[in-house]
Amino acid sequence: MDLSKKIKKYFLLSAMFLTITIFAADTISAKIITEDFNKTNTLLKQTYYLENAIYIKLNYAPPENLKDQKKAAFKILQPLLSKNIVNANVLWQKNDFSYGKKASISSIYITDFLNKKINTEKFIEHFNLELIEPLKVRKNKIKPINISEISHENLIISAKLKEKANIFRIDGNDESALRVYNQIIKLNPNDYISLYWVGEIYKNQKNIISAKEYFSKALSINPDFKSAGDALYEILIKDNENK
Numbered sequence: 001m002d003l004s005k006k007i008k009k010y011f012l013l014s015a016m017f018l019t020i021t022i023f024a025a026d027t028i029s030a031k032i033i034t035e036d037f038n039k040t041n042t043l044l045k046q047t048y049y050l051e052n053a054i055y056i057k058l059n060y061a062p063p064e065n066l067k068d069q070k071k072a073a074f075k076i077l078q079p080l081l082s083k084n085i086v087n088a089n090v091l092w093q094k095n096d097f098s099y100g101k102k103a104s105i106s107s108i109y110i111t112d113f114l115n116k117k118i119n120t121e122k123f124i125e126h127f128n129l130e131l132i133e134p135l136k137v138r139k140n141k142i143k144p145i146n147i148s149e150i151s152h153e154n155l156i157i158s159a160k161l162k163e164k165a166n167i168f169r170i171d172g173n174d175e176s177a178l179r180v181y182n183q184i185i186k187l188n189p190n191d192y193i194s195l196y197w198v199g200e201i202y203k204n205q206k207n208i209i210s211a212k213e214y215f216s217k218a219l220s221i222n223p224d225f226k227s228a229g230d231a232l233y234e235i236l237i238k239d240n241e242n243k
Helices: 005-044 065-082 107-114 120-125 152-170 174-187 192-204 210-220 226-241
Strands: 047-050 052-056 089-092 101-105 128-132
Touching: 047 192, 047 210, 065 089, 065 120, 089 107, 089 174, 089 192, 101 226, 107 120, 120 174, 152 192, 174 192, 174 210, 210 226
Parallel strands: 052 089
Antiparallel strands: 047 052, 089 101, 101 128
């Protein structure tokens, strides 16, 4: 093989290698972008709007560096910022029982940023960072009620009735299930599980007003009852969308 052919072969192989490298780099970049997009969607599912405040709760630790924490908070909150927000918060907390960290920023700086009175860098500087004790973010503002004392006899009877009501519900016999659940609630008004199931039956029957009432009652007894909280929040979000 003469020298010119060797040179041609060398350039051809180099070009092929470069093409493969670029393709691989593009594939990796696409993968990173996809992972970021999916991660962002996951974050947004943990977004709560309470009394003109935004809370985004993340179940992992924050970046180690303070500056990176502020930048991360800005990146997460930026698409959701508006002039009617009182404050915006990012909560890093692995679970409801662990300590975490909060990055928050008030309406003054949000408004200035949106009106372009301060640039991005200045806005990020104004984030306040603080360590937080285990903190639960509740999706709905339901006032807890004083729980009444239930007699032992009523607790025994309602427990037996609950087995019957659950069988009716699982079998799809909603009317019988409602009848028995309401008997249980009369005997034990503190039974938030039965209140929740009544709400679920009404929701499936498209009786949204009654569903909201029973989900709210369940939350007034146990404000941290996640299933009732999620169900009520979903109804309220749909109500806002239809306005």
